[in-house]
Amino acid sequence: MTSQLFLDNPSSCLSLSLAENGFGPFFGTPCGFLAPFYERVERDFGLCTVPREDNAVGMAAGAAMAGQLPVVMMQNSGLGQSLNALASLVVPYEIPMLLIISLRGVLPDRTSENLVMGRLTEPLLNGCGIPTEQLRADALDAQVDWARDLVGGQHRPAALLVPPTLFGWRA
Amino acid sequence: MNKASAIRAIISATTNEPIVFTTGYSCRIAQAIADRPNHFYMTGSMGLATSIATGVALVTGGPTVVVDGDGSLLMNPAALVTAGAMSNLGLLHVVLDDGLYASTGGQSTPSGRTDLGALARACGYDQVLRVAEDDAFAAALSDVLAHRTTPVFIHCVLSAHDSAVPPRVSAHLGEHQRRFRHHIQSTMTTKV
Numbered sequence: 001m002t003s004q005l006f007l008d009n010p011s012s013c014l015s016l017s018l019a020e021n022g023f024g025p026f027f028g029t030p031c032g033f034l035a036p037f038y039e040r041v042e043r044d045f046g047l048c049t050v051p052r053e054d055n056a057v058g059m060a061a062g063a064a065m066a067g068q069l070p071v072v073m074m075q076n077s078g079l080g081q082s083l084n085a086l087a088s089l090v091v092p093y094e095i096p097m098l099l100i101i102s103l104r105g106v107l108p109d110r111t112s113e114n115l116v117m118g119r120l121t122e123p124l125l126n127g128c129g130i131p132t133e134q135l136r137a138d139a140l141d142a143q144v145d146w147a148r149d150l151v152g153g154q155h156r157p158a159a160l161l162v163p164p165t166l167f168g169w170r171a
Numbered sequence: 172m173n174k175a176s177a178i179r180a181i182i183s184a185t186t187n188e189p190i191v192f193t194t195g196y197s198c199r200i201a202q203a204i205a206d207r208p209n210h211f212y213m214t215g216s217m218g219l220a221t222s223i224a225t226g227v228a229l230v231t232g233g234p235t236v237v238v239d240g241d242g243s244l245l246m247n248p249a250a251l252v253t254a255g256a257m258s259n260l261g262l263l264h265v266v267l268d269d270g271l272y273a274s275t276g277g278q279s280t281p282s283g284r285t286d287l288g289a290l291a292r293a294c295g296y297d298q299v300l301r302v303a304e305d306d307a308f309a310a311a312l313s314d315v316l317a318h319r320t321t322p323v324f325i326h327c328v329l330s331a332h333d334s335a336v337p338p339r340v341s342a343h344l345g346e347h348q349r350r351f352r353h354h355i356q357s358t359m360t361t362k363v
Contacts, residue, residue: 025229048229050222052249058219058254062191062226065211065352067359070226088215089223094345 010137011037011167012044017140018071019045023098025063028073033102033109036167038073053063053078057085069152072098076121077114086128086157096151099130099159108171109164124161133142134161147164172305173331175200179239180305183203184312185209187358188311189227189351190236193220194241195274196336197267200340201238203337208354212340212347218247224262225254231359234261234316241268242280248290254322255295262322263315264291269329288326297321303328 014037018024022064026047030038041047050056053074078123080103090097101137104119105111127133129151133143150158164171178200181190191211197214213220221244224237244251244266247322254262266287272278288299298319302308308327315323340347 027226047252050253052247054216054219055222055247055249055253058216058222058250059226059229061219062223063230064226065223065355066227066230067352067356068230083220085216089213089219092215092344093348094350126344127338 010140011040014135014140015041015044015143017144021144022152023069023071023148025068026071026073027059027063028055029053029078031073031075031077031078031102031104032104033075033104033162033164033167033169034073034100037162041073052081054082054085057082057090057097061089061093064095064097069096069098071098071100075102076104076117077122079124080117083124086130090157091128091130094155095157096155097157098147098151099157100162101159102129102162103134103164106164110171121161130157130159132159132161134163135166136167172303172308172327172329173333174267174269174273174329175204175333176305176331177265177308177327177329178238179204180309180312181236181265182207182315184309185236187354188234188236188316189224189231189355191220191224191227192238193217193240195239195240195243196333197238198340199337200333202340204321208350211276211351214340214344218243218250221247221250221254221264224264225250225257225260227355228260228262231259231355232261233359234263234320236263236265239264239266241266241270241282244287245280245282245285249362251291251294251296253309255291258295258297258321260322261320263319264296264322264324265327267327267329273333277300288324291324295322297328298323299326301326303330332337
């Protein structure tokens, strides 16, 4: 898989790369920033839509303990909803999973209701001890390898953050 | 029936099935009765025991038990929606309903007018049972574990008090999780 392919169609290439690296099952709650990627994963690999993000984290914890490398996709507003699930379940029990979290409230997204969580997303995750990488279309290959090493290799949680325009969103 | 007698019945009726115990006294009581590797003691994240058990059942395809409480179910009824949506999920959802937040001092739960079984049925659970006696609960457990492969909800109405509460879960939580994970994986390889 080449970086050029990622640049042409980041959503299909990211989903394929995750599956090729053994990630799954996929859980999520929809987000406009993630939509093309979310729908691609749903179509190609199956995805369980969960009505609240912390429930998706809980289900992923169960899937991880059954031996999988689960992925949870959510908007960063759902990170607020999920904070206790991360702080009192995922982190202290050392449960591996990959979080893919959109960065609402980060430029060029100026929606007022999202600005606070936009500012808090990385500090919250890092404060929990969950390493983060902000996805870049020209580095997706290496970033999936990074996630695979942490989640699959070191059995730790990790988070890939999705900037507003990565999958085509426009302000 | 009290919490300890109900948990004793669940432990007697199961062998290798993964069991997720909700936060509060359920974990502590289970650990004191028999600390088996098929037990997962969820000491925090109140409300998520059912979500965890759903994730386990989704992957293993086999029967998985969650021991929930009325307070924790009320905290996260969304978990019923997800489990109930999966018609072939081998989830046995037991709710031990004492009407109290027992581990925070015994405050009443605001469920006086809520029909927990009807909530589960409305979310798609295939079978909903309500029991108030130890014998009836034991019979329901053995029947469900032997025959059902769809989400089943057993509402246990507790009326007797529990005596002394056993000590907190003391295991290192990472080690505890890996014990459960290893158990599931070792029993899965013998299946299918």
